[in-house]
Amino acid sequence: MPKIDVNKVAEILKKNELEPTLLRRVMDELRLAVQPDPGEEEKPPPIKKQFVILVSDPEQKLPKDDFVGWVLQIPEEDNVGTTPERVCRAAYDFNDTKKGSLLPVSTIGETLENVPAKHFKEYNTWVKTRTPVLVVRTDNQIPKEVVETEHF
Structure with a gap:
């Protein structure tokens, strides 16, 4: 109102x-x-949040350094291996538009950050994070003893 x-x-x-x-x-x-x-008391400002991709890596195959990724959604019954192809198709569609011919995208990152959702929707793909997020590795185990860590 x-x-x-x-x-x-x-x-x-x-x-x-x-x-x-x-x-x-x-x-x-x-x-x-x-x-x-x-x-009524004034509420403190809300805490800003970020997405993090937590990847299970018990065999330690992933690199030790930080790397980034994006969070997307596709239909449950579809093969996740088709996700990069879906992003590429959305990029091709965008580059064929008037705006895309003026500002074409050439990488996956540019595509996820700049291409409107309608181009992804055609391929049943939804981008949840337009900016890359940090990927954190875990060995997928809870330690038996209590480990002293920083308080969050």
Whole structure:
């Protein structure tokens, strides 16, 4: 619902020639309704969140260095190996458009960041993170003893 200034409401009521006593009562009630409740505390700003891809790597085949990736969705029954091909097809479609001919995409990263969702939708692909996120490796095991770590 759109918000309206109390003074604007007063002007509208005056234009419609309301009785001054009724106008004063209505305006007093509106001013009271607009006041914040004294019991309400200001909430702290929300915590900014990020996506992280957690990859199980018990045989330690992945590289030790940090690397990035994107989070996408495809239909459950489809082969996940077709995901790169889907992204490439969306890039080809985009590059065939007027905007794509002016600013063509040439990498997977550029495609995921710049190509509109309608091009991915044709191939049943939904991009959840347009910017790359860090991929974190895990050996998929919970240690038996408690390990002292930094508090989050």
